Amino acid sequence: MPLVEIRNLTKRFRKGDEIITPVLDLDLDIEKGDLLALMGKSGTGKSTLLNLIAGIDQPDAGSIAVAGTTITGLSRGKLADWRAAHLGYIFQTHNLVPVLTAYENIELPLLLLPMSNSDRRKRVNFALEVVGLSDRAQHYPRQLSGGQEQRVGIARAIVTHPTLVVADEPTGNLDEETSRQIQTLLQELNRQLGITLIIVTHDVDVASIAKRQLRLEHGRAIGPSQSPSAAFSGL
């Protein structure tokens, strides 16, 4: 059974009289351990689809099941609990809480789960180690570089050992060099820790680390397209 099962998913937006349907009757399966790149032109609905999978937006029709749990139709509170336990979200701009240190930011999602203090400490320290920021634990976001902030954001997304991690243009705000480092990190997370990752990206380099690439067009997923050049021509 696939980890994520998306069936007949439709999402519409109303802008005055105009109705936009970025996701239309979409079917998609994602296997456990997959690293999926979602590509496509701007405005094709990549973020919309990702947010639906992440359970921070609700579809107009269809269903999404993650590890057997149908998340479409859950209440706000239940969805929050589900995200706390099963989802890691990596934002384009790191979105760290500015008043908390790197350590505290990473610890934040763990506070929502039943866990002893010592387990929590171990998990945070491990996550810091994974992203290579053990020596920056007590730094505040404003004392970190953009790339370091994004690493903290990634550590925060994986610290709960989520079932699924989604990332919306995780390198969108970074320079080439830093972007490459983040790519490597994401690839390692997938290969070594077996984390299932869905990455929305415009960047063919980022897409190249993916095991599978999908392009969104007219509300549907087209793929798998294996070669980066095919994806590139779609931009």
Place this chain on the structure above:
Amino acid sequence: MFRFAPYIWKTLWRHRTRSLLTVSGASVAIFVLCFIGSIQEGLNRMVQGEDAQRRLIVFQENRFCPTSSRLPEDYSRQIAQVSGVTDVLPIQVWTNNCRASLDVVVVHGVPAAKLPESRELRLIEGQWPAFVSRTDAAVVGRQFALRRRVRLGDQLTFGSMSVHVAGIFESDSSAEEDLIYCHLLFLQLAESQTAAGLVTQLEVALDPSAEPDRVAKQIDEKLRSGLVPTTTRPKGAFQTATISDLVDLIGYAYWLGLACVGLVLSLVATTTVMSVQDRVQEHAVLQTLGVRPGRVMRLILAESTLLCFWGGALGVGLAWTILTWGNFSVGAEGVAITLRPSSAMIASGLGISVILGSLAGIIPAYQATRTNLVSSLRQS
């Protein structure tokens, strides 16, 4: 919830200037509220005590200021004959100020030998015999002594008279503790050589079965035929009537108190709304991480409640300190309301600030959880 305490604290600390201004604003308003409350409490103490209901004051009809009421001292013998009356105490009242004032001096001249038995006063310094035997002796209430730094053996001068402090007393009634008692004849002669035999008022003690209003009526009827017509009322009613202007003022102060409440509410609400609007994205991030909307709401409520509570605690503390060390009494026409800090004041001051704090947070907290997560995340 406590796991998020560092987050709450750091959020408030990040905008410390704003937090501090809000706390100090709230503290000033809560301070004023406590002060007004303690005036109200003092008034209640004065009019609701056992004494206030069970004792009568006989005063000259249509007179209000103690300097203008003059009754023959021997009215006391006639009053003593009315059934239900157990004792009559003639009192000559002297006050430094007939108008409303924050520092009233009220001297009661009474038959010295009768004082220890007719009032429940406990001497904390000095001896009764020393007071009774010396004609210019006075005993001074504890509050007054504290306020004016009066010590045993001091010579106190008011107007044209000077008394020797032979004792300092405490009493369960705070109004008593603001008084000075001296010998009746001494006070009469100090005012005028012709004042002997005249007193300001007569205080009537009743037996437990007597009905105060009925006895009061009988006294007035009996004395109607005398030289000077009288008005007799229970002590509490007499005091409220005497300082009716002040009582009205205290009534208006209630509205001032309400204004303080509104001020705190809008101040803390404004701060919280600003703080929440600054952090639309942050709250959306928290919810994306899995913080339930209800918890986000509680976090915001905790912020506003803490701010308000700190302000309240500061205001209550300030009021407590000032009332303790100031020993204030507001009074007029020889009747004084004493202001004292009380546990009720502390509890209600803190309680009100907690309630106001949580009320102030409700709207911003609700807004923060109603926003669309996706669009809030896009804001920056």
